[in-house]
Amino acid sequence: xxxxxxxxxxxxxxxxxxxxxxxxxxxxxxxxxxxxxxxxxxxxxxxxxxxxxxxxxxxxxxxxxxxxxxxxxxxxxxxxxxxxxxxxxxxxxxxxxxxxxxxxxxxxxxxxxxxxxxxxxxxxxxxxxxxxxxxxxxxxxxxxxxxxxxxxxxxxxxxxxxxxxxxxxxxxxxxxxxxxxxxxxxxxxxxxxxxxxxxxxxxxxxxxxxxxxxxxxxxxxxxx
Ligand code: DX5
Ligand code: ZN
Numbered sequence: 264x265x266x267x268x269x270x271x272x273x274x275x276x277x278x279x280x281x282x283x284x285x286x287x288x289x290x291x292x293x294x295x296x297x298x299x300x301x302x303x304x305x306x307x308x309x310x311x312x313x314x315x316x317x318x319x320x321x322x323x324x325x326x327x328x329x330x331x332x333x334x335x336x337x338x339x340x341x342x343x344x345x346x347x348x349x350x351x352x353x354x355x356x357x358x359x360x361x362x363x364x365x366x367x368x369x370x371x372x373x374x375x376x377x378x379x380x381x382x383x384x385x386x387x388x389x390x391x392x393x394x395x396x397x398x399x400x401x402x403x404x405x406x407x408x409x410x411x412x413x414x415x416x417x418x419x420x421x422x423x424x425x426x427x428x429x430x431x432x433x434x435x436x437x438x439x440x441x442x443x444x445x446x447x448x449x450x451x452x453x454x455x456x457x458x459x460x461x462x463x464x465x466x467x468x469x470x471x472x473x474x475x476x477x478x479x480x481x482x483x484x485x486x487x
Contacts (some may be wrong), residue, residue: 264434264456267485268476269294269327269385271439271461272318273309274407280314284322290476294327294349296439296459301332305405312341319343327457329377329439331404332356336363351375351398351437354382354390359392364393375437379404384422391429397422401450402440407438407461407474411441416453423454444482451487458483 270292273284287295297315302308315326325347332338335352344350349369354376357363367374376390377398387397399419402409419436426434435456443463458479465475
C-alpha cells in the first residue's frame with residue numbers, strides 16, 4: 264500500500280498558516296492533518312470548523328481531520344468536505360460510533376476511526392466494514408511534542424494483522440504522535456501506511472520543510 268505523509272497543522276506556524284500551507288504543497292505533502300479538540304475528550308482546544316472551511320478554500324491538499332471530540336456526530340455537518348477528505352473520530356468518543364461513521368460516509372467523504380493507546384485493536388472488528396482508515400494513536404491524544412508509548416510497534420503490527428484477517432487489507436493504518444524518522448521507520452516496518460508529521464519530523468526550527476519531507480519519504484522507500 265502507498266505510504267503517505269500527513270502534516271499536522273497544529274504544529275505549523277499558526278501566525279502564518281497560508282504560507283505554511285504553500286510550503287506543504289511545495290513539499291508534496293499528501294494530507295493536511297487537522298486536530299480538532301474540545302477540551303473535554305482531551306484537555307486541550309485547538310483548531311475549529313471555520314478554519315477548516317477557510318483552509319478548504321485555499322488548497323487542494325485533502326484534509327485528514329482528527330476529531331478529538333466527545334460525541335463528534337454533533338459537529339460533522341459543520342465542515343464543507345470533499346470525497347478525498349477524511350473525518351476520523353475516536354472509538355472512545357461515543358457509544359454509537361458506528362452510526363457516526365455511517366453519517367460521515369453519507370456526507371460523501373472518507374471515514375476513519377482512531378484508538379487511544381489503551382484501546383485494543385480488536386475493538387474495531389465490527390467497524391472495519393464502515394471505515395476507510397484506522398488511526399493507531401502512538402501518544403495519548405491532545406498535545407504535540409510527546410513521546411511514543413511503549414508497545415506502539417506491536418499494536419500497529421497487530422492492527423495490520425487483524426484488518427487483514429477481517430478481509431480488509433485495503434484499509435490503511437495511520438499513526439499519529441512523535442512520528443520521528445526513527446519511529447516512522449519502526450512503525451512502517453510494523454505496517455503503518457499514513458504518517459502524521461509534526462514537531463518530531465517536519466516542523467523543525469531552521470530546517471527546510473521540503474527537505475524534511477523528502478528525507479522522510481526516502482527513509483520509507485528504504486524500509487517498506
Ligand atoms: C497529537 C496530535 C499530533 C501530533 C503532533 O494529538 O494529533 O498532531 O502529536 O506531532 P508530534 O507528536 O511530532 O509533535
Ligand atoms: Zn492528530
